[in-house]
Amino acid sequence: MKDTGSVTPDLQVVTNEMRDAFKGVLDVWEEMKKLRIQPDTHFCNTFLNICRSANQPSIIFEVYGDMRKANVRPDLFTYDLLVSTCYKTGRVSYAFDLFEEVIKKDLKFDLRLCNSFLRVANTNVKTPNQLDEVDKIRKNVLEVMRVQQIKPDGATFDILFSSLGRTKNLEEIPKYWKMMEENRINPTLHTYTALIGAYTEFNMIDEIQNIYNKIKESGAQLSAITVNKLIRAYKSANRFDLLESFLQDIRNQSSRYTNSHYEDKK
Numbered sequence: 513m514k515d516t517g518s519v520t521p522d523l524q525v526v527t528n529e530m531r532d533a534f535k536g537v538l539d540v541w542e543e544m545k546k547l548r549i550q551p552d553t554h555f556c557n558t559f560l561n562i563c564r565s566a567n568q569p570s571i572i573f574e575v576y577g578d579m580r581k582a583n584v585r586p587d588l589f590t591y592d593l594l595v596s597t598c599y600k601t602g603r604v605s606y607a608f609d610l611f612e613e614v615i616k617k618d619l620k621f622d623l624r625l626c627n628s629f630l631r632v633a634n635t636n637v638k639t640p641n642q643l644d645e646v647d648k649i650r651k652n653v654l655e656v657m658r659v660q661q662i663k664p665d666g667a668t669f670d671i672l673f674s675s676l677g678r679t680k681n682l683e684e685i686p687k688y689w690k691m692m693e694e695n696r697i698n699p700t701l702h703t704y705t706a707l708i709g710a711y712t713e714f715n716m717i718d719e720i721q722n723i724y725n726k727i728k729e730s731g732a733q734l735s736a737i738t739v740n741k742l743i744r745a746y747k748s749a750n751r752f753d754l755l756e757s758f759l760q761d762i763r764n765q766s767s768r769y770t771n772s773h774y775e776d777k778k
Contacts, residue, residue: 534566541575556584560593569601588625595628599635607632608645611652621656627667629653633675646679664695670702677710685710701727705738712745720745721754734762 537559544551551559556579563572576594579586586594591614598607611629614621630653633646650672657664669692676684685707692699704723711719724742727734739762746755 530562530566533562534568537562538571541578545578550582551579551584553584553587553590557587557589557593560590564593564597569597572597573606588619588622591619592625592628595625595632599628599631602635604632604635604642604645604649608649611649615656621653621660621662623662623665623668626653626657626662627665627671630668630671630675634671634678636678643679646675647681650675650679664691664697666697666700666703669697670700670706673703673710674706677713680713682710682714682716699726701730701732701735701738704732705735705741708738708741708745712741712748715745715749717745717749717751717754720749724758728761734765 541551541559556575559575560572563569563575572594576586576590579590591610594610595607598604598610607629614625629649633650635642635646656662669688672688673685676682676688692703704727707723708720711723720742727738742758743755746752746758
């Protein structure tokens with residue numbers, strides 16, 4: 513596990529309370545090592561969780577190294593903390609090794625851990641090796657879910673659709689859409705937004721427009737993220753006619769909301 517990754521911007525706000533808690537538990541950890549006191553899994557997980565809250569990814573991997581040396585057995589929560597940190601820091605190879613480790617320990621996955629591993633596929637991969645590892649993680653996790661009969665949720669497919677654009681695997685979209693229907697999971701605005709992002713990578717404007725029409729038919733309120741992705745899609749495809757039509761839709765929607773709000777106050 514030598515992958516150092518590339519730290520991505522983390523918008524998490526670290527409060528003074530988080531910093532104080534981190535410093536306190538770090539002191540305890542160092543003291544325990546000096547006294548050769550064996551920590552248990554629960555204590556290690558608590559420490560790892562505090563490190564995550566305090567935005568200290570390097571310490572998380574260091575602590576896990578200490579856990580392995582001390583033969584402290586990790587559980588699913590340990591791995592979820594580690595994998596989510598891999599996603600935030602771009603450590604694709606490390607996440608791939610962790611997946612293999614969970615398999616070798618013969619642990620039963622849960623949905624939360626599966627989604628965390630799948631989310632790694634949304635990392636900004638930069639090398640062919642990382643691309644290959646991300647693809648393997650996605651396929652292997654889905655196979656584990658099939659074998660262990662772990663039912664996916666809406667977030668599973670939102671993550672999958674979002675990752676397909678990054679890894680240039682748009683041919684997989686119909687398969688995952690069918691899988692979503694088989695599990696009787698209805699698409700949400702998050703699902704549509706993920707698909708817009710994936711199709712934008714290839715300027716597939718017809719598919720994007722089809723998704724936008726589905727959003728309008730559903731009556732869903734557009735989020736700022738969805739609006740930004742659609743604007744980017746139209747600009748990337750040089751379809752300023754569609755951009756103007758979309759902006760007009762936004763203006764009309766805003767006008768209807770204002771009139772409705774005014775009527776409610778009367």
